[in-house]
Amino acid sequence: MTLGLINANPIVHAKKERVARCEDPHCDFVRDIRDPEHPYSLEQLSVLSEESITVDDKLGRILITFTPTIQHCSMATVIGLCLRVKLQECFPPHYKVDIKVSPGSHADEEAVNKQLNDKERVAAALENPNLRQLVDECLYSNEL
């Protein structure tokens, strides 16, 4: 675990006005997930936006893409885990969730996507107390 922050100086944007597209209440929850390293939401760091989430209620499928702030972001897998846990809370259990980094946004795009969508790896990661604690902090932090 590196001692320094992965990205010490992220570009921070103002919180957007909630647009009508988010009649889908699930959108809001996801964008307010806190970044693992900074007291800002993933939305404020432009990691996520409205376009990030595609929901097919008929098939029960969700595709979410996110953009890490830097190409070699090692927090990408943590962010992906947070998104998965949050979506599990917001949607019925039978929904299938695919999480990817937006194309071209990460140096190890294929490797990160593979790990984020390996169900067994995700389950094992969430049983790791340290990782679970970090995820909980990102999701339930009331610093925002």
Next chain:
Amino acid sequence: MDLDDEGSNFELKEIQTLSGHTDRVWSLAWNPATGTDDAQPVIASCSGDKTVRIWERSALTRSWDCKAVLEETHTRTVRSCTWSPSGKLLATASFDATTAIWENVGGDFQCVSTLEGHENEVKSVSWNASESLLATCSRDKTVWIWEVMPGNEFECASVLQGHTQDVKMVKWHPTMDILFSCSYDNTIKVWAEDDTGDWHCIQTIVSGHSSTVWAISFNAGGDKMVTCSDDLTLKVWEADIEGMRSGNDQVLWKHLSTLSGYHDRTIFSVHWSREGIIASGAADDAIRFFVESKDSVVDGPSYRLLLKKEKAHDMDVNVVQWSPGENRVMASASDDGTIKIWELATSSN
């Protein structure tokens, strides 16, 4: 035979749903010594709820009941379970990095041994045919071979390195002491012992699957195997069985057929029945059946879809296993926490 008749209609009848686990059911195993006239069928299942459940079908009511819950042993998800060939012992592999060995002592299941050594989650465990060896594999990229000693003692015989990523499953060949492993590194490895007693990799299948290989299953004859993958295909492989039997290390497994276009989400499990029906369980909640097609193909046999059972479960199907005793009876388990017993029947029209 009805499997050859492409006009035959098959249906998958649901016999019973077994509920009880409080989290996803990852795997299950039929006790091979049961399901005969004398012994009622028994199934072991394992779950994210950290327990293993033993289910038995009542001779009187023909209904399945949960006979035992093996708890307070594994401290994390139990990922895989398998009975020894004699049915006397049950091995369970867990994310807590241990493998537990259980024995049925007068109706009570006791943990008689705990195998430690893997650095992190153990994914799979397999007994060889003669019950003299056990194999385990882990996210630590290794495959361990354990020797079964008297008094339920287990000694590590070898730590096999070679996979470059998480090893998902290990499976011994049905008749020979040759071990197979499949991995997140997209490869399948074949391991055998040499004259000096050292285990080494005799083949790595690299240009097969293009993503994680989740499972391996052999046909009854042991000369073919089928693998399933995150790349949405099933692949059938064959080898010269006589060559293998004569101890020829150079015998290689060759690609025979690829079944693609049938699955649109990860295939987690595949199992080849004694009769030759290949069952698959996938992340689209469906169970599919394939048989060898009798269409003469110059390059060798091809396989056709016999039946697709959509919504077999409410969530991902993690495992499919044919009953060793009864014909065309199968069990499946899912993220929905249930196990289902099925019968593949021809619909009478």
